[in-house]
Amino acid sequence: MNNNPAYCGLSQEQLDAHWMPFTANRQFKQDPRLIKSAQGRYYTDAFGRKIFDGLSGLWTCGAGHSRDKITEAISKQAKELDYAPAFQFGHTKSFELAHRITEFMPANLNRVFFTGSGSESVETALKIARGYWRKKGMASKTRFVGRAKGYHGVNWGGISVGGIGANRAIYGQGIDAIHLPHTMTAENQFSQGMPEHGAHLADELEQMIAVNDAANIAAVIVEPMAGSAGVIPPPVGYLKRLREICTKHNILLIFDEVITAFGRVGANTGAEEFDVIPDIMTTAKQITNGVIPMGAVISKQEIYDTFMDTSGPDYMLELPHGYTYSAHPIACAAGLATLELLEEEQLIARSKALAPTFEQKLHSLQGSSHITDIRNYGLAGGLTLAAKDGQPALRPYEVAMKCWQKGFYVRYGGDTIQLGLPFSTEDSEVDSLINAIGEALSETE
Ligand code: PLP
Numbered sequence: 001m002n003n004n005p006a007y008c009g010l011s012q013e014q015l016d017a018h019w020m021p022f023t024a025n026r027q028f029k030q031d032p033r034l035i036k037s038a039q040g041r042y043y044t045d046a047f048g049r050k051i052f053d054g055l056s057g058l059w060t061c062g063a064g065h066s067r068d069k070i071t072e073a074i075s076k077q078a079k080e081l082d083y084a085p086a087f088q089f090g091h092t093k094s095f096e097l098a099h100r101i102t103e104f105m106p107a108n109l110n111r112v113f114f115t116g117s118g119s120e121s122v123e124t125a126l127k128i129a130r131g132y133w134r135k136k137g138m139a140s141k142t143r144f145v146g147r148a149k150g151y152h153g154v155n156w157g158g159i160s161v162g163g164i165g166a167n168r169a170i171y172g173q174g175i176d177a178i179h180l181p182h183t184m185t186a187e188n189q190f191s192q193g194m195p196e197h198g199a200h201l202a203d204e205l206e207q208m209i210a211v212n213d214a215a216n217i218a219a220v221i222v223e224p225m226a227g228s229a230g231v232i233p234p235p236v237g238y239l240k241r242l243r244e245i246c247t248k249h250n251i252l253l254i255f256d257e258v259i260t261a262f263g264r265v266g267a268n269t270g271a272e273e274f275d276v277i278p279d280i281m282t283t284a285k286q287i288t289n290g291v292i293p294m295g296a297v298i299s300k301q302e303i304y305d306t307f308m309d310t311s312g313p314d315y316m317l318e319l320p321h322g323y324t325y326s327a328h329p330i331a332c333a334a335g336l337a338t339l340e341l342l343e344e345e346q347l348i349a350r351s352k353a354l355a356p357t358f359e360q361k362l363h364s365l366q367g368s369s370h371i372t373d374i375r376n377y378g379l380a381g382g383l384t385l386a387a388k389d390g391q392p393a394l395r396p397y398e399v400a401m402k403c404w405q406k407g408f409y410v411r412y413g414g415d416t417i418q419l420g421l422p423f424s425t426e427d428s429e430v431d432s433l434i435n436a437i438g439e440a441l442s443e444t445e
Helices: 012-017 025-030 068-080 092-103 118-135 156-161 199-212 238-249 270-274 301-308 329-344 347-363 394-406 427-443
Strands: 035-039 042-045 050-053 109-115 143-147 177-180 217-222 252-256 280-283 295-300 371-377 380-385 411-413 416-420
Touching: 012 025, 050 427, 068 329, 092 109, 092 295, 092 329, 109 118, 109 301, 118 156, 118 217, 118 252, 118 280, 118 295, 118 301, 143 156, 143 199, 156 177, 177 199, 199 217, 199 238, 217 238, 238 252, 295 301, 329 347, 347 371, 347 380, 347 427, 380 394, 394 411, 394 416, 394 427
Parallel strands: 143 177, 143 217, 217 252, 252 280
Antiparallel strands: 035 042, 042 050, 109 295, 280 295, 371 380, 380 416, 411 416
């Protein structure tokens, strides 16, 4: 047994047994950062230290941790109906939740397919897109257009349309995908909110269509605001331009809103906030406040109707796709409770109200050591740090570890630090968080 209290009584063998996801396992297991409990906007670590949750879990827990309404709903559901077969049978909560979700969606995004995660939502959306064109007699439309710096989860479709090289490098060939340029340009550095310049980058899609032919392209998939690459809000007019080009060429537009749906950008969805409606939207994370895995793909009715309108007998499946845990009863109970909580406590409005303060305080870090860019929208923020000794990922790690020691959890990824505040964050907590990051930056070589 290792005597370090951070091990929480774990042996080295136990630590070694768990191959951790998206984690530097060798480093973590030398100095584990273990979290024991969570309440509201704070974690408690293995040392009993209170730690502010500066990323709402992994962009999941905007309503705060261990909320009674959600935990009670889960517990009640587990006692009443712990599992129901997802295929050919149902339970009432999935229909209630599906309908509830459509109330958070722009008009006409009104058919909900449940999954178990963001990655599964993305795979589902890509399959629906291809299947849709096949049903319409256009089977050659199979290629996808993603975007550089895009993150769409970790499954084959997701890493193929995704644009973070490190997530693709060791896996070889995925599905057929080409990529738009990202919009993080030098002229937009330190933009507050949506950058002014860059709508023209959407016109690259016209070039890609000219080369690839719309007859071969099923869909364009983008995050309306990229999250995992370090928070990249869309330039003014950019998403509208993408929408126009997709409509003109008969290509579906998919918004991956796994981070942005249900409050992160100060509105129900990114689509609503940026006033552009996709044909399909992928969601997860905030649906259940992160408490239980769940994702949902929301499609416009015409896509659903196209699948339903088959000439075969009605006992035949229209979409041969689904997961054992699609619409899991406990996840549905958590989802219903979460959406109710968002409304009861007006958490999305609170997230919108705090956004200007967060923006101003975040940008006060401009001029701090190592900072080369700052971006924000709603309660999401990203800082880019200059590379140290040619290793871009090193400084963000060092800064995040210093923040952790000071009692603040922030995400580090690539050359960025990322923030996603809980929706009920107080002004004074924004101050403390930004001060801690400022100190961590100045203490880092
Ligand atoms: N899509 C986006 C935009 C995401 O941000 C994420 C996760 O961060 C995913 C997909 C994948 O979600 P999951 O990790 O639940 O599979």
